[in-house]
Amino acid sequence: MKRITIFLLLSFVALATIIDADAAISKTAKKICGDMLCSEVKACPKDQIRDPIDRKCYPGSAGWKITGYFLPLEKDYPADRMVWTYVSGQKRGGSFDYSENNSTYYLKQFKQTFLNEVAIQGSGMTSDGRILQSWQNDFISPDGQRTRFYHYGSxxxxxxxxxxxxxxSSLNEPLIMVAVTHGSTNMTDGVIEHGTLLRIPDIPSPWNARTYWAVDIGEWRDKHIDIFTGYGKSARDAAYKITKLPPQEDSRVLAVGFKEAKP
Structure with a gap:
């Protein structure tokens, strides 16, 4: 009797194991990958990469360098010292402090660190809510010394x-804007047409699950994408994190669509 009981018990365990295995196989077979069963998903064609978000294949390549950039807020530096700098234009009364090549400039004070960041990033928001800008070649020569000047933009x-x-935070936007090496889109050569929608699955969450929009242009000639993270210190921290996180030098990038870039 005891042998029969043990035999029945072992038979029950074996049957339960088979049922569990069949259930697991059935569950895997029915798992959905994008718009089809995972069991039906085939390898992507050459020069294409599967998007981990919608499981579809898109033109893509590896070997991309991913960095982040932000724009500074002057109000983030309340303890900073104020410094004088030249701004393009005239004072309210029409006066100015310097002229060169038929252009006029006047002196105005801003926070020192804010100005330094604007010089690097290109733009920033002043304490009174205006956009201050300074581009790569914005220099004049008062007193014979080469000096950076700034100007306001809309x-x-x-x-x-x-x-x-x-x-x-640019994470609040439906599309996150990026700067790219501009040209006719060629993912292998690292050239992307403005308006191209991109995904970058190798960078950490939540950035790896967002869609990027190529609207700006960088100063590089390699496979490089610069992600705009937003305004202020928290955006700066996010930009530094994206820039320093591996595999920043060897990320995969997918071209998943297009949206025309209009002002």
Missing amino acids: CAATFTGVCLPVST
């Missing part, structure tokens, strides 16, 4: 004229 505009959103 917005922090990208190369295509699209304004960067005034937000402490």
Whole structure:
């Protein structure tokens, strides 16, 4: 009797194991990958990469360098010392402090660290809510000394004229704007047409699950994408994190669509 009981018990365990295995196989077979069963998903064609978000294949390549950039807020530096600098234009009364090549400039004070960041990033927001800008070749020569000057803009505009959103985090936007090496899109050569929608699955969450929009242009000639993270210190921290996180030098990038970039 005891042998029969043990035999029945072992038979029951074996049957339960088979049922569990069949259930696991059935569950795997029915798992959905994008718009089809995972069991039906085939390898992507050459020069294409599967998007981990929608499981579809898109033109893509590896070997991309991913960095982040932000725009500074002057109010983030309340303890900073004020410094004088030249701003393009005239004072309210029409006077100015310097002229060169038929252009006029006047002296105005800003926070020192804020000015330094604007010189690096290109734009920033002043304490009174205006966009201050300084580009690569914005220099004049008062007293014979080469000096950077600044000017006001209606917005922090990208190369295509699209304004960067005034937000402490670009994660709040449906599309995150990026600067790219511009040209006719060729993912292998690292050239991307403005308006191309991109995904970058190798960078950490939540950035790896977002869609990026190529609207700006960088100064590089390698496979490089610069992600706009927003305004202020928290955006600066996010930009530093993206820039320093591996595999920043060897990320995969997918071209998943297109949206025309208009000002």
